Amino acid sequence: MIKQRRDVLKSGSSLGVLGLLAAAGVIKPGLALAAWNxxxxxxxxxxxxxxxxxxxxxxxxxxxxxxxxxxxxxxxxxxxxxxxxxxxxxxxxxxxxxxxxxxxxxxxxxxxxxxxxxxxxxxxxxxxxxxxxxxxxxxxxxxxxxxxxxxxxxx
Amino acid sequence: MANPMKIRAAAKDGVTEVKVLMSHEMETGQRKDASGARVPAHFITELSATWNGKVVLEAQFGTAVSRNPFLAFKFKGGARGDKVVVTWKDNKGDTRTDEAAIS
Missing domain, CATH: 2.60.40.2470 (SoxY domain)
Structure with missing residues (x-):
């Protein structure tokens, strides 16, 4: 049980990192449209x-x-x-x-x-x-x- | 879903000229309707154009761009039959992508 919970937490945190990277512009979304200024x-x-x-x-x-x-x-x-x-x-x-x-x-x-x-x-x-x-x-x-x-x- | 764009791309002497006519109301948010209520802003905010997958233009629009926006630009390179793809996105999250072959 506890192990599963850890896995979920892990995957959750890695998603968070991805989101952060995307927000920071490291990973560009498919269309590469710049955010409206x-x-x-x-x-x-x-x-x-x-x-x-x-x-x-x-x-x-x-x-x-x-x-x-x-x-x-x-x-x-x-x-x-x-x-x-x-x-x-x-x-x-x-x-x-x-x-x-x-x-x-x-x-x-x-x-x-x-x-x-x-x-x-x-x-x-x-x-x-x-x-x-x-x-x-x-x-x-x-x-x-x-x-x-x-x-x-x-x- | 918005209406398609009209895209013309023509290569001449190593330079491709692209002309795009978008179909969009480009509502400024300043106008009032017959009952005096403000018509909410609805306009294209971002546009990007690629040639064979390479970005050749990125643009951001304000509300001052005309209704059914017209845009023209030029880039070096481009051969007959190459693909030019234009994508826009508006402030309501609506988006549209169209393509044309260079003539």
């Missing part, structure tokens, strides 16, 4: 988002270009493209200053993936759009203003 997506203002991403006050770079319309008639669908000639781009984030939460999307680029992404975003109103790039361990940023005629918050 709620602290950066739900933090609100541009400065707070930059801080949550660990970017601080990034320097402006002319090597980042933002492709977005000067005037977007419909704020519900604004196509924003970010590309860069910077070396070793590890991540690209798109931030919309005047949205309730500034961070719209964040991309992680493995080696071999080009620094060139396009996505459609919602914009609540005319705002500056920032493209934040982590290149060779350093954060750099570029900005473009997009005027919105009709906000994209369903209002």
């Amino acid at each position: 709620e602290s950066a997506f739900k933090v609100g203002s541009l400065e707070k988002t930059l801080a949550a991403l660990g970017a601080g006050r990034p320097a402006t770079s002319a090597a980042i270009s933002i492709e977005a319309p000067e005037i977007a008639e419909n704020g519900a669908e604004v196509r924003i493209g970010v590309s860069s000639t910077l070396p070793k781009v590890e991540s690209i984030s798109i931030l919309i200053e005047k949205n309730p939460d500034a961070l719209a999307a964040a991309f992680k680029l493995p080696e071999g993936t080009e620094a060139n992404v396009q996505i459609r975003c919602k914009m609540s109103q005319t705002s500056n759009v920032y493209a934040l790039i982590k290149s060779d361990g350093k954060f750099l940023v570029a900005m473009k203003e997009v005027k919105v005629t009709l906000g994209g918050c369903g209002g």
Whole structure:
């Protein structure tokens, strides 16, 4: 009896270790989807988002270009493209200053993936759009203003 | 179960361009319905794309991504017939995986 109980305890504790490893990211779940970075997506203002991403006050770079319309008639669908000639781009984030939460999307680029992404975003109103790039361990940023005629918050 | 994604992948000069059109309401949680009740947020939070089993893009979305999200990106390599697989997951735990062959 006692032996059985020990076995159960043992298997229980080994499961616990597995769970811990999974939580620590040592064992990746099948899909390898990174956990959603709620602290950066739900933090609100541009400065707070930059801080949550660990970017601080990034320097402006002319090597980042933002492709977005000067005037977007419909704020519900604004196509924003970010590309860069910077070396070793590890991540690209798109931030919309005047949205309730500034961070719209964040991309992680493995080696071999080009620094060139396009996505459609919602914009609540005319705002500056920032493209934040982590290149060779350093954060750099570029900005473009997009005027919105009709906000994209369903209002 | 969510509707399938439309995925196009085309290889040209050693670079594959992938375009993905997802089918998702991407509800922000800010909108109110006719009775004035807040419509709860429902949106894609994470996405990953692989080419022949190798991860080529990982993305996280906020509520500011448009309804029925469109995404395009490029990676080096890829030959005709190779498989590109895209998976997304939303904040309610719903998930969808679709694939396309590179043309």
